[in-house]
Amino acid sequence: MAQLERGRNLPSAADLEIMLGFFGMERRVPGIRRLVDAAQEGEDWFAPFEGAAPPWFNLLLAMERVADTCTGYVASVVAGLAQTRRYSEALIRYLEPHLTDEEVRWRVDLRASRQQNFNRVDVPTVHWIVEEVMLRHRRLGADIVREQIAHLGHLVRRPSITGQVMPTDRGPHEMLRAWAREIDAVPYAEGLAVGGVEGPLDRRPRPAGVAHHRRLFGLGTAAASRS
Template identity: 40%
Template sequence: MVATSSPALLKRWIGLNLRQLRQEAGKERSEVMQRLGLSRAQVGHLETGERLPSKPVLEILLDFYGKPDRLPDFLRIVEAARKGKNWWDKLSGAVPPWFDLFLGLEAGAAEVFSFDVYVVPGLLQTPAYAEAVIRADPELTDEQVQQRVELRLGRQNILARTEDPVRLWAIIDESVLHRPRGNTEVMTEQLDYLIKLCERPRVDLQVLPLNAGAHLAQSGGFQVLKFPSEMVGDPGVVYLEGLVEGRYYEKPDEVALYERALTRLRVQAANQEDSQAMLRQAAQEVHK
């Protein structure tokens, strides 16, 4: 059974396991539709975790798949997913609907891989740097800015949790180190913080030099989330963020493409020792 407090990941586990049990039983989705009297979309929502199954639905499905003994486990996880609370619920005004799913998946991730070309990754931002980035939107009120800063800093708790802290591997374009955000003090603090983060055993940070040339991720930054080992068969999720929505890629071939891009970026980026030297050099240049 999956051990997590993230409702989003619990729902994902339920959907993933229902799909796997169906496939192992040799059943087609059309057969499930007929057995439950549901549409293809409704069955699809059950298998993606978008819709939680009721006890009667679980009883029918697990019996149909020849796994009635799994009912107690499923019922416990469904109940936990329904009752689960997210720490960011109090900041609902700062969370667009499309970002809520990402927060839930990120909170339950075992590994986070990211590539950023414009700003320091949100998980590695200082409070002042985060505020400077968020204030780039002149339409936001001071209250909205502070809520979004609080949200961004709250996400960083996954790096410090005592049980199973997330592993973060971040690659940032060298231009990020030289693009001003806030004043000199803000940039100095941010760069110094990145240097300190490099000492953490579960944080890997590489800088992609400006002279690295062409690469597979020239269209922009992205994140790949990988989940705990209990999520057997889950390929992970790729997340791309835009101005009006977030885009998710979850098919195995889609995730694999972005993982290949990450592999190439790691090769083209400076190694960790050289990346730290680039961070120190950038910090010195800020002082000039």
């Protein structure tokens, strides 16, 4: 089990049925089986972008592609799934100024490819909460930020996507204490150097952990404004 939790081994069909049944996610067995089969055959969709993101990020990339639901709280930058190419490029150059033009383009291409998720037949339901202050950042360029905000406005007009803004005057709120994005009842947290299920040091999505993150997100949803 420890090897499965760390992503070192792939689960068997029996393992999948037991684990997904434990979390009440039996309906996800066929989709996750397809994901495991693809991994066994070396067919991960993000394989052409190997090196554009750290290895620990592969788990998120895989989960996104088969998810029914994705929720997340964004405090400082626009979620990768919603970034325009210009915003992605400006952000990457700002955070990693040592990268070559080719390395930057590679990373931007990966982020853009993640957005193919919105073109799936079984499009996922997405719900983001963003901090108002994030929408006011101008360090990446005022025109780039305006274009990004317009793109967010376009996205939230889709019936499958909900966006909310946490007003600055709300002050400190519960979600600042701890929040991971949730993908099909699996909380996923990340930092600058590491990421994983239910936090960098604990990769076991226990029911109590899922309930905790859902409670925080519920409090955030109640406090934030609809976009």
